[in-house]
Amino acid sequence: MSDTDVATPTLPLDRGASPLDPPVEYARWRAEGPIRRVALPHGPVHWLVTRYDDIRAVLAHPAVSSDITREGFPNVRAGTVTRAPGSFILMDDPDHSLIRRMVTRTFMLKNVERMRPRLRQITDRLLDELAERPQPADLVANFALPFPSLVICELFGVPYADREVFQRTTKVLVDLTATIDEINAARDTIMDYLLGLLEEKERNPGDDLFSELTVQRIRTGELTPEQAAGIGTLLLAAGHETTANMIGLSTVALLRHPDQLQRLLAEPESVPAAVDELLRYLTIVHNGLRRIALEDFEVGGVTVKAGDGLVIPLQSANRDPAVYDLPDELDLSRAARNHLAFGYGVHQCLGQPLARAELQIALPALFQRFPDLTVAVPYEEIAFRRQTGVYGITELPVTW
Numbered sequence: 001m002s003d004t005d006v007a008t009p010t011l012p013l014d015r016g017a018s019p020l021d022p023p024v025e026y027a028r029w030r031a032e033g034p035i036r037r038v039a040l041p042h043g044p045v046h047w048l049v050t051r052y053d054d055i056r057a058v059l060a061h062p063a064v065s066s067d068i069t070r071e072g073f074p075n076v077r078a079g080t081v082t083r084a085p086g087s088f089i090l091m092d093d094p095d096h097s098l099i100r101r102m103v104t105r106t107f108m109l110k111n112v113e114r115m116r117p118r119l120r121q122i123t124d125r126l127l128d129e130l131a132e133r134p135q136p137a138d139l140v141a142n143f144a145l146p147f148p149s150l151v152i153c154e155l156f157g158v159p160y161a162d163r164e165v166f167q168r169t170t171k172v173l174v175d176l177t178a179t180i181d182e183i184n185a186a187r188d189t190i191m192d193y194l195l196g197l198l199e200e201k202e203r204n205p206g207d208d209l210f211s212e213l214t215v216q217r218i219r220t221g222e223l224t225p226e227q228a229a230g231i232g233t234l235l236l237a238a239g240h241e242t243t244a245n246m247i248g249l250s251t252v253a254l255l256r257h258p259d260q261l262q263r264l265l266a267e268p269e270s271v272p273a274a275v276d277e278l279l280r281y282l283t284i285v286h287n288g289l290r291r292i293a294l295e296d297f298e299v300g301g302v303t304v305k306a307g308d309g310l311v312i313p314l315q316s317a318n319r320d321p322a323v324y325d326l327p328d329e330l331d332l333s334r335a336a337r338n339h340l341a342f343g344y345g346v347h348q349c350l351g352q353p354l355a356r357a358e359l360q361i362a363l364p365a366l367f368q369r370f371p372d373l374t375v376a377v378p379y380e381e382i383a384f385r386r387q388t389g390v391y392g393i394t395e396l397p398v399t400w
Helices: 025-032 052-060 095-107 109-131 139-144 146-156 160-173 180-203 209-218 225-256 258-266 268-282 352-369
Strands: 035-039 045-049 289-293 297-299 302-304 309-312 383-385 392-395 397-399
Touching: 045 052, 052 289, 052 297, 052 309, 095 109, 095 209, 095 225, 095 352, 109 139, 109 146, 109 352, 139 146, 139 225, 139 392, 146 160, 146 209, 146 225, 146 352, 160 180, 160 225, 180 209, 180 225, 209 225, 225 258, 225 268, 225 352, 225 392, 258 268, 258 352, 268 352
Parallel strands: 045 309
Antiparallel strands: 035 045, 289 309, 297 302, 383 392
């Protein structure tokens, strides 16, 4: 099938009248077959993998590459894409694992568990401040976004007063309508900021991730400052953008399912499982993971050739009826720990212990503090972010 075949559908991004659900095309395509051709918005045609088991197999396959510099890689934007130094999520092993291991310790479960008292302090303070604001108040601007931003700033040693730099640039980096020039300019802005911060850490190191990279990696020659800044760009963006959008979307989902909200509040011991069900149900990676085949292999009985691009919609896997009973229903009693919201394989999200902990603390606290929380606009008027790589809500006016 040629890249100009008019019968090839375009990768769906519009969620229509059900903005908490994946595009309706995925359910139909899963039923029709495990893999099909799909065009990206700017034209190129690649393989789309639709089913849970096949998506796991592809993400774990040794002949599948995440290296965006390879010719034919399914980039979401037209034009030449460059990779920031140190951006290990866009690399293959051994480079990927070498760099990833340098920051793994920070996000290990035992370290995140020690952070929980501080996460609760930040949550309580933000909710105190929210309670004093005029109503309606924007939950995104006043809670969902500042909570993970504060956490990531403290963890990395970034002054919270400088948060506008990475919040503004991240919005561009995940904007699917942004041009390559806009993407590169935003990345250069955050890289320049972090290079300056690393120089300050060299003079005055503290107890934070960027100081650790400076003292243990840059001074020893294991990393260049540019690589460390690239790592920081990746982690700052991922560390606040994803959790912020999950808090906003989860708030809407729970308010639309009051029986499930009551379960969340009535059964504190079930909160971890409830958060995993919300992660499965909402799956905020909006435009799919992307890979390229390094050699021929089969997916669901179809041969993928070396050099073929693959688009992998995690939201399709997480709504697969072969894996989950009634997958389009939000059921906080469901055992959904096997969801793929964090990806799968060697590139599975490094920060998932922190993301889970943040959600497990923030969501119950929000509804315990404001038991009569209400969205102040009709559901149809909620500002969902439909043209971003990370799905979410731009603004959520609430009253209580």
